[in-house]
Amino acid sequence: MDYNGKTPVKLSSVVNAQRYVPSTSNTSLIVGVRVRPLLKSEQTKSNRKDIIRVIDGKVVVVLDPDESKDYLDQVQHRTKERRYTFDVAFDFQSTNREVYDMTLRDLVSAVLYGINTTVFAYGATGSGKTYTMVGSPNDPGLMILSLQQVFQDRDRLFRDEEFSVTCTYLEVYNETIYDLLVKNSGPLELREDPEQGVQVAGLKHVPVSTPDDILGLLEDGNRRRKTEATDANSASSRSHAVLEILVKRKPLNHYRVQQLRAKLSLVDLAGSERAAETNNAGQKLRDGASINRSLLALANCINALGKMAAGAKAGANYVPYRNSKLTRLLKDGLSGNSRTAMITTVAAANDQYHHSINTLKYADRAKEIKTHVVQNVGTVESHIADYQRMIDALQLEVSELRGQLMEHQAVPSPSSNSPTNGTSRGFEDDLLTRIDNLVQDMNENIEERINLQKAVFEIEDANLFNRYELKQLEEFLSAGQGTVKEVAEGRDRRADIQIAVRDNERELAKYKAEILANENSRTDIQSRIDRLVSSNSNVAFLNFMRTFRLQAIRLQEMKFQMAVRDQIIFEQRAVISNLWKIINRSGMGQVRA
Numbered sequence: 001m002d003y004n005g006k007t008p009v010k011l012s013s014v015v016n017a018q019r020y021v022p023s024t025s026n027t028s029l030i031v032g033v034r035v036r037p038l039l040k041s042e043q044t045k046s047n048r049k050d051i052i053r054v055i056d057g058k059v060v061v062v063l064d065p066d067e068s069k070d071y072l073d074q075v076q077h078r079t080k081e082r083r084y085t086f087d088v089a090f091d092f093q094s095t096n097r098e099v100y101d102m103t104l105r106d107l108v109s110a111v112l113y114g115i116n117t118t119v120f121a122y123g124a125t126g127s128g129k130t131y132t133m134v135g136s137p138n139d140p141g142l143m144i145l146s147l148q149q150v151f152q153d154r155d156r157l158f159r160d161e162e163f164s165v166t167c168t169y170l171e172v173y174n175e176t177i178y179d180l181l182v183k184n185s186g187p188l189e190l191r192e193d194p195e196q197g198v199q200v201a202g203l204k205h206v207p208v209s210t211p212d213d214i215l216g217l218l219e220d221g222n223r224r225r226k227t228e229a230t231d232a233n234s235a236s237s238r239s240h241a242v243l244e245i246l247v248k249r250k251p252l253n254h255y256r257v258q259q260l261r262a263k264l265s266l267v268d269l270a271g272s273e274r275a276a277e278t279n280n281a282g283q284k285l286r287d288g289a290s291i292n293r294s295l296l297a298l299a300n301c302i303n304a305l306g307k308m309a310a311g312a313k314a315g316a317n318y319v320p321y322r323n324s325k326l327t328r329l330l331k332d333g334l335s336g337n338s339r340t341a342m343i344t345t346v347a348a349a350n351d352q353y354h355h356s357i358n359t360l361k362y363a364d365r366a367k368e369i370k371t372h373v374v375q376n377v378g379t380v381e382s383h384i385a386d387y388q389r390m391i392d393a394l395q396l397e398v399s400e401l402r403g404q405l406m407e408h409q410a411v412p413s414p415s416s417n418s419p420t421n422g423t424s425r426g427f428e429d430d431l432l433t434r435i436d437n438l439v440q441d442m443n444e445n446i447e448e449r450i451n452l453q454k455a456v457f458e459i460e461d462a463n464l465f466n467r468y469e470l471k472q473l474e475e476f477l478s479a480g481q482g483t484v485k486e487v488a489e490g491r492d493r494r495a496d497i498q499i500a501v502r503d504n505e506r507e508l509a510k511y512k513a514e515i516l517a518n519e520n521s522r523t524d525i526q527s528r529i530d531r532l533v534s535s536n537s538n539v540a541f542l543n544f545m546r547t548f549r550l551q552a553i554r555l556q557e558m559k560f561q562m563a564v565r566d567q568i569i570f571e572q573r574a575v576i577s578n579l580w581k582i583i584n585r586s587g588m589g590q591v592r593a
């Protein structure tokens with residue numbers, strides 16, 4: 001929707017706030033790359049060296065492993081040196097905590113506001129996925145840090161609210177699911193539940209009240225994971241591990257009728273190596289093939305989701321979730337109201353050049369999805385689409401009801417056969433017409449109010465995006481890191497957005513006043529109907545009541561539908577309100593004022 005010619009400004013990457021690119025690189029699929037250092041065992045090998053560099057916290061350069069290449073080779077593009085840019089890149093000195101803070105912290109906060117999040121670690125065998133996701137007691141990984149933050153946020157922000165956290169932890173090994181939270185788990189089946197989505201039948205759900213509750217269970221689970229020694233990693237995970245943290249919260253404010261629930265899925269994928277390259281045979285080779293099938297299925301889903309979000313034509317919208325257990329499991333997290341981060345791990349050693357390049361290419365492709373994430377981050381927008389569909393359906397129903405009502409009135413009433421009540425009949429008709437007109441007014445009033453509320457909601461939504469971008473622009477401009485051109489564009493953009501915000505605020509006030517007028521008019525119509533009914537006690541009354549009752553039933557139905565629609569608007573406002581809380585906590589409250 002366009003207000004005063006101002007298209008709502010879209011949200012850019014929340015996490016990497018300083019990265020402002022004046023073009024269209026908005027995202028919710030955050031792609032981070034982490035480079036692991038040479039291990040001690042690698043350092044001792046004479047021909048091993050580190051060939052990956054991270055520049056400016058976002059550029060990853062993979063040097064040509066062939067040292068004989070000289071400057072001339074480079075300028076003539078005869079070198080295999082490759083360079084990629086991501087949302088964020090971590091060199092080998094970074095800790096799990098730093099990776100967490102830069103990629104996941106904001107997303108985990110949002111989980112407590114009802115926003116699903118999926119994070120997966122992707123990379124070749126031995127590149128550091130498990131190190132990043134699971135970590136060690138001294139350097140806990142993203143799984144543990146996420147859980148810790150969930151509870152810290154609860155204690156800080158929602159101490160008095162009803163709050164529950166449950167965890168599941170499973171692995172997908174050779175297209176079979178096993179529960180990592182129980183000893184000797186048998187294979188588990190996936191079921192599609194029409195209400196709850198994809199479920200794993202028999203999976204253990206563990207209620208957690210403190211992060212410590214789950215630490216021991218996670219450790220046990222990790223020990224149960226299928227690992228093998230491969231050439232590339234002495235304890236290589238042969239399965240995909242999925243930790244799901246389900247958070248439910250009942251806010252204590254006036255939205256307390258609602259329960260916010262969201263799922264945080266943390267996925268430690270198995271190594272993406274090509275089976276042939278790891279010298280594996282037999283079972284290991286089969287594992288490799290199956291691992292790659294799942295990863296391929298995941299890549300296909302991500303590509304399809306990207307195209308879909310970019311508005312590809314119908315037919316291109318099919319997302320092949322069913323091609324693997326992994327993608328079926330991740331379906332909820334990857335589609336719709338979910339934010340996604342991909343942490344890509346690469347090993348810096350020269351003999352890993354091909355793996356690293358393959359991984360970075362994959363990550364680079366995933367990065368493309370960013371442009372679509374505008375829609376994905378704007379989850380509120382997708383709700384609006386649902387909301388619009390529902391309103392359209394209900395409006396159709398309202399007009400059908402009107403048609404039925406008119407048909408009904410065309411049927412002669414029993415009293416019309418009586419020759420003695422001609423006067424009464426005329427009066428009755430007049431009365432019925434007046435009642436019909438009022439009911440019609442009431443319907444129109446209801447429709448008008450719905451449209452007004454929808455407009456209010458959409459303007460607020462537009463300004464929500466605007467303020468997100470303003471915040472990012474402010475950070476970008478105050479960081480003083482952009483080129484002169486970028487800074488100038490950033491300033492222009494900031495001015496445009498500020499004008500849009502002000503215009504939208506004015507529109508908002510206008511619509512709100514109209515809603516008030518509309519509500520008053522509704523009260524007036526209702527009292528006119530009541531007056532008509534109560535002032536007529538003559539012979540026509542019984543007949544009138546028969547018709548009126550019918551209309552009253554229709555009216556009740558419509559009021560009920562109205563309540564349903566109001567509820568949808570109400571829920572949308574709660575989403576907005578929650579997003580505002582996130583913004584306010586990040587220091588943006590002042591901008592709104």
Ligand SMILES: Nc1ncnc2c1ncn2[C@@H]1O[C@H](COP(=O)(O)OP(=O)(O)OP(=O)(O)O)[C@@H](O)[C@H]1O
Nearest residue numbers: 036124125126127128129130131233236237270271
């Ligand atoms: N950032 C890092 N700093 C130091 N050591 C690391 C780092 N990342 C990984 N390692 C070490 O590298 C080895 C392989 O790491 P890890 O097991 O996490 O790889 P992986 O990608 O999960 O492999 P696989 O796919 O085979 O399971 C481990 O010994 C781990 O301790």
